[in-house]
Amino acid sequence: MHNQPSRVQRLLVGARNLFAAISIVAIASTLLASAATSARTAASQDFSSSFEAGDPQPAWTDTVDAGKASGVTGPKPTGIPGNVTNKVVEVTANGENTGAGEVKENLTDGDIFSKWLVFESTGWVQYKLSEPVKVVLYALGSANDAPERDPRDWTLRASNDGQTWTTLDTQVDQSFSERFQMKEYPIVNDQAYLYYRLDITRNHGADIVQLAEWQISNGEVAPPQTTVMRSAVGKGPRSAYNAKTNVGFTGVRALEYGGEHTSDGRGYSYNKVFDVDVAVTPATELSYVIFPNFVPDDLSYPSTYAAVDLAFTDGTYLSELGATDQHGATLSPQGQGASKTLYTNQWNYKVSRIGDVAAGKTIDRILVAYDNPDGPADFGGWVDDIVIAGSPVHQRPARPSDWAVTTRGTNSSGSFSRGNNIPATAVPHGFNFWAPVTNAGTRSCQP
Ligand SMILES: [Ca+2]
Ligand SMILES: [Ca+2]
Ligand SMILES: [Ca+2]
Numbered sequence: 001m002h003n004q005p006s007r008v009q010r011l012l013v014g015a016r017n018l019f020a021a022i023s024i025v026a027i028a029s030t031l032l033a034s035a036a037t038s039a040r041t042a043a044s045q046d047f048s049s050s051f052e053a054g055d056p057q058p059a060w061t062d063t064v065d066a067g068k069a070s071g072v073t074g075p076k077p078t079g080i081p082g083n084v085t086n087k088v089v090e091v092t093a094n095g096e097n098t099g100a101g102e103v104k105e106n107l108t109d110g111d112i113f114s115k116w117l118v119f120e121s122t123g124w125v126q127y128k129l130s131e132p133v134k135v136v137l138y139a140l141g142s143a144n145d146a147p148e149r150d151p152r153d154w155t156l157r158a159s160n161d162g163q164t165w166t167t168l169d170t171q172v173d174q175s176f177s178e179r180f181q182m183k184e185y186p187i188v189n190d191q192a193y194l195y196y197r198l199d200i201t202r203n204h205g206a207d208i209v210q211l212a213e214w215q216i217s218n219g220e221v222a223p224p225q226t227t228v229m230r231s232a233v234g235k236g237p238r239s240a241y242n243a244k245t246n247v248g249f250t251g252v253r254a255l256e257y258g259g260e261h262t263s264d265g266r267g268y269s270y271n272k273v274f275d276v277d278v279a280v281t282p283a284t285e286l287s288y289v290i291f292p293n294f295v296p297d298d299l300s301y302p303s304t305y306a307a308v309d310l311a312f313t314d315g316t317y318l319s320e321l322g323a324t325d326q327h328g329a330t331l332s333p334q335g336q337g338a339s340k341t342l343y344t345n346q347w348n349y350k351v352s353r354i355g356d357v358a359a360g361k362t363i364d365r366i367l368v369a370y371d372n373p374d375g376p377a378d379f380g381g382w383v384d385d386i387v388i389a390g391s392p393v394h395q396r397p398a399r400p401s402d403w404a405v406t407t408r409g410t411n412s413s414g415s416f417s418r419g420n421n422i423p424a425t426a427v428p429h430g431f432n433f434w435a436p437v438t439n440a441g442t443r444s445c446q447p
Contacts (some may be wrong), residue, residue: 044279045390048389049385050385051384052253061232068369072260073226075230077223077224078111081217081219082137084129085215089129097119106245112182112213115211116210119207125197125198127196135187135189139185139213142183144212146210147179148206149206149210151174151209154199156185159195180212182215225260231255231257236248240291242346243346255368257370259370261370263376267371268369269370277363280358280359284353285392286310286388288308288350305333307336308367312363313363319332321358332369334372
């Protein structure tokens with residue numbers, strides 16, 4: 001009786017045999033498949049990263065690919081020598097202009113092009129540091145416009161409890177001779193303090209106070225400039241015409257590129273970022289968004305000589321293959337710069353059907369690259385939402401009118417106008433188009 005297998009045992013044995021048979025078939029087809037692809041074992045035809053937590057992260061930071069760099073160093077150090085403004089953990093102020101992104105944190109970002117603005121004729125700002133620091137030097141940076149809003153008289157005070165304050169410096173009748181000017185003020189101080197406070201008691205006559213930078217220093221020398229172009233994950237653009245600052249195009253992170261092009265002629269740096277293994281199909285598309293920083297007084301727009309590049313396992317690079325983007329511009333750093341299709345201080349979308357030039361290849365590394373035939377120059381910017389799609393799906397609008405998003409508006413800001421555009425389709429009674437005409441001084445629209 002016990003030697004006779006039960007019905008359940010027979011079923012289990014049968015199931016085990018079936019599993020074994022399926023496994024053999026699976027192994028056989030795997031062997032056949034690997035024989036067919038022999039040398040190539042690319043597992044995927046797709047890749048995407050927005051540099052957010054949970055996304056694929058860069059394998060390399062500030063790293064040149066295969067020695068492909070010349071005449072380019074890292075960015076110039078920001079801030080005054082001994083700048084400790086990166087130790088600020090809390091900024092408070094008597095007000096700010098959040099609607100235009102002119103917030104108090106812009107005083108601490110090391111960027112002369114971002115400013116703090118308050119709609120009052122006097123103002124105060126207070127820094128709390130991560131630890132007490134003996135500050136012996138500070139600097140104020142004038143903003144982009146309206147010198148009548150500049151600080152004129154102010155007091156610098158310090159505290160360790162935020163209650164009892166010691167005056168460290170008083171200035172009267174100060175003025176800035178130009179926009180974007182940093183003025184340094186050494187002070188005598190032998191105490192480390194946790195709080196510093198700037199009280200602006202008079203400006204140059206406006207109802208508004210504004211300031212681009214307030215940096216504080218421990219008096220040490222500036223750190224040496226790095227030798228390699230920056231390519232590192234960061235918080236996103238520090239100043240923008242009409243995009244939210246200190247975030248990515250999507251999410252809260254993006255990839256920063258930047259440096260100093262030191263040579264007179266061509267300068268370039270091809271930095272590797274992601275280590276991947278992606279097969280290129282005939283339909284494969286590469287897309288990304290890029291935000292080239294505007295560099296003042298340089299209308300060659302050096303930051304636009306930048307692109308995402310790909311290194312293939314056969315040793316070739318996408319930038320050498322003549323791929324074109326949706327505008328017909330060559331998808332290479334030099335091709336992008338020459339095309340004038342990239343706008344500075346704004347996010348630009350780029351897409352290219354790289355299958356046209358690279359089908360059958362395997363992507364080994366994703367790069368960010370700068371390559372400009374003319375220097376010297378400073379350059380920098382941000383990249384986000386890198387996508388490689390092996391089988392992209394394109395939804396084509398059914399009607400021509402569906403290409404226009406009439407509810408979008410033009411996303412203008414106080415410092416950047418693309419004209420007015422009213423989402424009139426939201427208005428009842430059959431409106432579908434509305435062209436406002438104004439005299440540029442009125443606050444109302446005249447249809
Ligand atoms: Ca992102
Ligand atoms: Ca700033
Ligand atoms: Ca790889």
